[in-house]
Amino acid sequence: MTTLQPILKADDLSKRYEDGVLALDHLNLEVRGGEVYCLLGANGAGKTTTINLFLNFIPPTTGTCFIKGIDVNKDPLEAKKYVAFVSENVMLYGNFTARQNLDFFAKLGGKPNLTKEQYYQVMRRVSLQEKAFEQRVKTYSKGMRQKLGISIAIIKDAAGILLDEPTSGLDPKAAEEFQETLAELKGEGKAILMSTHDIFRAKEIGDRVGIMKEGRLVMERTREELQYEDLVKIYIDYMKSEPLTA
Amino acid sequence: MFKTIFKKELLDQILSPKFLIVSLLCLVLVPASLLLNSAGYDDAFREYDAARKEAGNSTEIFREPSALSAFGIGLENVMPKSVVFSKYQMEARGAQVQSEVLSNINGKIDFVVIVSFLLGLIAVLYAGTMACEEKEIGTLKLVLANPVKRSTVIGAKFAGGFSVLLIPFALSTLIALLLLLGQGFPIFASGNAARIAAVIVLSVLYLAAMFSLGLFISTRTHKTSLALLAGFFAWIFLTFIIPKTGEPLAGLIRRIPSEDAMKANRAQVRSQIEKEKGKALAPLMEKYLHVDGRGKWDWDAYTKARGPVAQNYEERIDQTLQKFDAAYEQKKSDRRNLSLNIARISPASAFTQAALNFCDTGVADLENFSRSLQNHGILLSRAVFKYSFQDTFTSDDGKTNRSMGGASSPEGKIDYPKFRYQFPAFEETLRAAAPDLVLLIFFNLIFFAAAYVSFGGYDVR
Numbered sequence: 001m002t003t004l005q006p007i008l009k010a011d012d013l014s015k016r017y018e019d020g021v022l023a024l025d026h027l028n029l030e031v032r033g034g035e036v037y038c039l040l041g042a043n044g045a046g047k048t049t050t051i052n053l054f055l056n057f058i059p060p061t062t063g064t065c066f067i068k069g070i071d072v073n074k075d076p077l078e079a080k081k082y083v084a085f086v087s088e089n090v091m092l093y094g095n096f097t098a099r100q101n102l103d104f105f106a107k108l109g110g111k112p113n114l115t116k117e118q119y120y121q122v123m124r125r126v127s128l129q130e131k132a133f134e135q136r137v138k139t140y141s142k143g144m145r146q147k148l149g150i151s152i153a154i155i156k157d158a159a160g161i162l163l164d165e166p167t168s169g170l171d172p173k174a175a176e177e178f179q180e181t182l183a184e185l186k187g188e189g190k191a192i193l194m195s196t197h198d199i200f201r202a203k204e205i206g207d208r209v210g211i212m213k214e215g216r217l218v219m220e221r222t223r224e225e226l227q228y229e230d231l232v233k234i235y236i237d238y239m240k241s242e243p244l245t246a
Numbered sequence: 247m248f249k250t251i252f253k254k255e256l257l258d259q260i261l262s263p264k265f266l267i268v269s270l271l272c273l274v275l276v277p278a279s280l281l282l283n284s285a286g287y288d289d290a291f292r293e294y295d296a297a298r299k300e301a302g303n304s305t306e307i308f309r310e311p312s313a314l315s316a317f318g319i320g321l322e323n324v325m326p327k328s329v330v331f332s333k334y335q336m337e338a339r340g341a342q343v344q345s346e347v348l349s350n351i352n353g354k355i356d357f358v359v360i361v362s363f364l365l366g367l368i369a370v371l372y373a374g375t376m377a378c379e380e381k382e383i384g385t386l387k388l389v390l391a392n393p394v395k396r397s398t399v400i401g402a403k404f405a406g407g408f409s410v411l412l413i414p415f416a417l418s419t420l421i422a423l424l425l426l427l428g429q430g431f432p433i434f435a436s437g438n439a440a441r442i443a444a445v446i447v448l449s450v451l452y453l454a455a456m457f458s459l460g461l462f463i464s465t466r467t468h469k470t471s472l473a474l475l476a477g478f479f480a481w482i483f484l485t486f487i488i489p490k491t492g493e494p495l496a497g498l499i500r501r502i503p504s505e506d507a508m509k510a511n512r513a514q515v516r517s518q519i520e521k522e523k524g525k526a527l528a529p530l531m532e533k534y535l536h537v538d539g540r541g542k543w544d545w546d547a548y549t550k551a552r553g554p555v556a557q558n559y560e561e562r563i564d565q566t567l568q569k570f571d572a573a574y575e576q577k578k579s580d581r582r583n584l585s586l587n588i589a590r591i592s593p594a595s596a597f598t599q600a601a602l603n604f605c606d607t608g609v610a611d612l613e614n615f616s617r618s619l620q621n622h623g624i625l626l627s628r629a630v631f632k633y634s635f636q637d638t639f640t641s642d643d644g645k646t647n648r649s650m651g652g653a654s655s656p657e658g659k660i661d662y663p664k665f666r667y668q669f670p671a672f673e674e675t676l677r678a679a680a681p682d683l684v685l686l687i688f689f690n691l692i693f694f695a696a697a698y699v700s701f702g703g704y705d706v707r
C-alpha cells in the first residue's frame with residue numbers, strides 16, 4: 001500500500017530562531033503514502049517547529065522540506081495543495097456553525113462544490129454528534145473542536161496530513177475513535193506525520209516512531225522493530241540521559 | 247480565494263456582537279445629532295433673518311449661518327454673528343454662545359465629530375484584532391496551511407472587515423438624510439447635495455485609513471488585548487494629541503504680537519497721522535472756530551475748508567491701517583497655516599479640516615468671511631465714513647488740546663452698500679480641501695502598505 005516516493009520529506013532540516021535557540025538540528029525523515037510516522041519527544045523537543053517548517057510558516061535555517069517532491073520553501077502554494085493540517089488546541093470560528101467552518105476551509109482547500117450531505121459525512125466520520133453539526137462552535141467542548149479540526153483536514157483530501165498533538169484533550173473514547181479514523185486515512189494511502197505525547201498509541205498506530213530530543217531525531221524504529229522492544233523504556237531512557245548539548 | 251475569505255470576514259463580523267453595538271450606536275447618534283444640529287441651524291437662521299431686516303440700512307452686517315453646520319459645526323460659533331463697522335475699525339459681535347457652557351467645554355457632537363472620533367476609534371479597534379485574533383484562536387495557521395497567498399488574506403480582510411464597518415455608517419447616514427429631508431432641510435438647495443456627498447466620501451476615505459492603521463497594528467501584535475490597547479493609544483495620539491499640539495507648537499515657532507499689543511500699535515500708527523492732520527488743520531480751526539470769543543464760530547465754513555486739507559491725511563490713515571491690518575492678518579494666517587499643517591500629520595485632522603470646509607464652517611470659510619469684511623469695510627468707508635470726521639489738534643507742549651468731530655453733509659442720501667455673505671463656491675472649497683484629500687489618500691496607501699508588508703512577515707505560530 002505504501003508509495004515508493006515519500007510524500008513528506010525533511011532533508012537536513014535545521015531551524016535556529018532569531019533569539020538563538022537551535023530548535024531543530026539537521027533532521028531527516030520521510031513519510032510515504034499509507035504510512036503513519038509518530039514523532040515523540042518532550043515539550044520543546046522541536047516537533048511543532050518541524051511541522052511549521054513543512055507548512056512554510058517559518059523559513060528553515062538549513063535544509064529543505066518536500067511535499068510530494070515540491071520544495072516547500074520555493075513553491076509553498078503548490079506544496080500546500082497536497083497537505084492537510086491539524087493543530088493542537090484550535091478554537092475555530094466561534095460565530096460559525098461546524099458546517100460553516102467546514103465549508104470555509106473546504107473552499108480554501110480547493111473543494112468549492114461540496115454538498116451539505118458531504119459535510120455531514122465527514123463530521124460523522126470523526127464521530128461528532130449529529131446535533132452539533134449546525135451549532136455554533138463557540139458552544140463546543142475542546143474535544144468536539146478537535147474532532148471538527150480533524151474533519152477539516154479530512155475534507156481537503158490531501159496526500160499528506162500533518163497533525164500536531166491531535167489527541168491532546170480528547171477523552172479515551174474520542175481518542176479511540178480518532179485512532180480508527182487515522183487507520184482509515186492510512187488505508188486510503190495518506191502519508192501521516194503526527195507529533196504526540198501518547199507513547200502507547202504511537203506504538204499501536206505508528207508504522208515508524210521517532211524520538212526527538214533538543215531538536216535531534218535521537219531514535220527511529222519501525223513497527224516491526226518495536227514488536228521486540230519496549231518503547232516506553234526506550235523513551236524514558238532517552239529522556240533521562242544527559243543533555244545533548246553540554 | 248479572495249471571495250471565500252471576503253465572504254467569511256463579512257459573515258464572521260456581522261455575526262459578532264460588536265457589530266450590533268456599533269450599529270445601534272450609529273443608528274442613534276447620527277440621526278439624532280443631525281436633527282438637533284439642523285434645528286439649531288433653523289434657530290440661527292431665523293435670528294439672522296430677523297436681525298438683518300430690523301437693522302435695515304446701517305453699518306452693521308450679519309453673517310448668514312451655514313446650513314451645513316448641521317453636519318459639522320466647526321467654526322460656526324467662532325465666526326461672529328454680526329460685525330459693526332465704524333471709521334477705521336470693526337467690532338465683531340456674538341461670536342460665542344455663552345449660554346452653552348458645556349458645549350464649549352466639551353465640544354458639540356455632529357456628524358464630522360462622530361466620524362472622526364467615534365467611528366475612527368471603532369475602525370481602529372475593529373481592524374486591530376483582525377489578524378491577531380485569528381492567531382489567538384488558531385485559525386490563521388489553518389487558513390495559511392492552504393494554497394492561499396498572505397496578500398490575498400490581508401486584502402480580503404480589509405475588504406470584508408471594512409465593508410462591515412460601512413454598513414452601520416451607510417445605514418445611519420441614509421436614515422438621517424431621509425429624516426432631514428422630511429424636516430425640510432435644504433439638502434438639494436444651492437449645491438448642498440454635492441457638499442454632503444463630499445463629506446461622506448471624505449468620511450469613507452478617513453475611516454479606510456484608520457481601518458488600515460488598525461490592520462497594521464494587528465499584524466504587529468500577537469494578542470488581541472495588546473492590539474486593542476495599542477489601537478486605543480494610536481487613536482488618542484492621532485485624534486487628540488496631534489491636533490491639540492498644532493496650535494501651541496505653531497505659536498512657539500511663529501511668535502506674533504497679541505491682539506491687544508496689535509491694537510495698541512494700530513492706535514499709535516493712527517494717532518501719528520492724526521497728529522499731523524491736526525497740525526495741518528490748526529490754522530483752519532484758528533480761523534473758523536475761535537475759542538476765545540474773537541470773531542464768529544463758523545462750523546459750516548470749517549467743514550467745507552477742512553475737506554481738501556484733511557483728505558490727504560485721511561487717505562493715508564486708511565491706507566496705512568489697511569496695510570497694517572493686512573500684515574497682521576498675514577502673520578496670523580501664516581501661523582494658522584503652520585498649526586494646521588502640523589495637525590495634518592493626523593488623518594483625523596486632515597479629515598476634519600477638509601470636511602468642515604465642505605460644511606462651510608472650516609478655515610477656508612473663516613478666511614473667506616474675513617476677506618468679505620475687509621471688502622465691505624472699504625465700500626463703507628467710501629460711501630459712508632468719508633463724511634464723518636474727527637479732528638484733533640494737540641500742541642507740541644501738550645497744553646492745548648482741541649478735538650472736534652462731525653459729519654460733512656453728503657450730496658443727497660447716503661447709499662449704504664449692501665452686504666450679503668457669499669459662501670465659497672464648490673470649486674473653491676474643493677481647491678481648499680485638495681491637500682487634505684490627497685493626504686487622506688496618501689494615509690490610505692501608507693497604512694495599507696504597512697499592514698500588507700507586516701502581514702507578509704507575520705509570525706503565525
Ligand SMILES: Nc1ncnc2c1ncn2[C@@H]1O[C@H](COP(=O)(O)OP(=O)(O)O)[C@@H](O)[C@H]1O
Pocket residue numbers: 017018019021022023041042043044045046047048049050707
Ligand atoms: N518563536 C520562537 N522563538 C524562539 N524560540 C522558539 C520559538 N518557538 C519555539 N521555540 C523554541 O524552539 C524549541 C522547540 O519548540 P517546539 O518546536 O515548539 O517544541 P515541541 O513542539 O516539541 O514542544 C523550544 O526550545 C522552544 O522554546
Ligand SMILES: [Mg+2]
Pocket residue numbers: 047048049164
Ligand atoms: Mg508543540
